[in-house]
Amino acid sequence: MKQTCFLIAIACFFLISCKRDNEREDGFSVTEDKLFYKLCKIGDGQTHPEKGDVLLLSVNYRTQKDSVFFDSKHNAWMGYFVAVNPAADRRCFKSYLTDMNEGDSMVFLMQPDAFFKELFDSETPYFSKKDSIVKAEVKLVAIMDSSDMDLYKQGRMVELKENTINEAAQILNYAKSQWKDFDSIPEAILFRKNRTTNDSAITEGKQVSLRYTGYFLDGRMFDNARSVKTFDFTYGSQQQLLPGLQMALGVMRKGEIAKIILPSQLAYGELGSGNIVPPYSPLLYEIEIVDVK
Numbered sequence: 420m421k422q423t424c425f426l427i428a429i430a431c432f433f434l435i436s437c438k439r440d441n442e443r444e445d446g447f448s449v450t451e452d453k454l455f456y457k458l459c460k461i462g463d464g465q466t467h468p469e470k471g472d473v474l475l476l477s478v479n480y481r482t483q484k485d486s487v488f489f490d491s492k493h494n495a496w497m498g499y500f501v502a503v504n505p506a507a508d509r510r511c512f513k514s515y516l517t518d519m520n521e522g523d524s525m526v527f528l529m530q531p532d533a534f535f536k537e538l539f540d541s542e543t544p545y546f547s548k549k550d551s552i553v554k555a556e557v558k559l560v561a562i563m564d565s566s567d568m569d570l571y572k573q574g575r576m577v578e579l580k581e582n583t584i585n586e587a588a589q590i591l592n593y594a595k596s597q598w599k600d601f602d603s604i605p606e607a608i609l610f611r612k613n614r615t616t617n618d619s620a621i622t623e624g625k626q627v628s629l630r631y632t633g634y635f636l637d638g639r640m641f642d643n644a645r646s647v648k649t650f651d652f653t654y655g656s657q658q659q660l661l662p663g664l665q666m667a668l669g670v671m672r673k674g675e676i677a678k679i680i681l682p683s684q685l686a687y688g689e690l691g692s693g694n695i696v697p698p699y700s701p702l703l704y705e706i707e708i709v710d711v712k
Contacts, residue, residue, distance in 0.1 A: 608682070
């Protein structure tokens with residue numbers, strides 16, 4: 420009964436305050452500000468967010484061609500938080516968050532210029548320049564205050580750290596399931612050479628050119644440097660490579676291709692790397708040594 424009443428209430432809100440047009444065939448309705456919306460799931464929450472609240476959201480942002488360019492599950496490992504702002508651009512979904520309850524899920528279709536300005540404070544990026552809409556799937560996970568948010572982040576850090584207890588077993592199981600055979604370096608680095616040569620070895624002071632791609636162990640790519648240009652550096656120079664890559668390259672030669680798994684302590688460790696690599700993350704690199712001089 421409560422769910423039915425809430426559905427009627429939210430429908431009335433958009434009908435009265437947004438002057439919506441008739442519902443489209445695909446189930447979307449539109450506000451006077453040209454924002455399309457559709458309620459997908461009603462949650463169990465009983466209160467609306469208020470000014471001063473911080474909202475923990477689960478979001479998935481897609482281009483008009485349905486290509487995902489941001490997913491909070493992968494791109495915001497400490498949580499995706501949005502402060503309540505009723506005065507936000509009415510062409511973006513942020514101003515409508517105060518009409519959702521915890522657990523509600525909605526889909527919004529927005530103009531790219533309004534979306535990127537409001538959410539990222541940026542111009543429309545190249546991948547959405549020719550689009551007329553951006554698609555946002557939004558779930559309101561929790562309504563918090565600043566103290567709640569801090570406690571949540573602390574809990575996430577503890578959870579990530581606890582994952583390192585089984586990290587060695589996780590790496591070994593991955594290598595056994597994905598590779599027929601592999602070698603190891605004493606510091607717990609596992610690697611498999613897909614192509615071997617007898618060409619120039621990588622030693623301290625040599626100029627090295629390589630191409631690489633970085634992945635998490637679940638297969639998601641987080642870094643790609645396999646373009647026409649190579650990554651060039653002097654082997655042995657400080658702070659040019661992750662410690663684990665420095666060690667692994669020391670057993671490679673010009674022309675070789677290898678897959679290398681780094682334990683988190685030899686990758687980005689307890690700090691991670693921005694919103695891209697979470698703390699305590701083992702990483703997989705595919706590396707091609709293009710040249711050694």
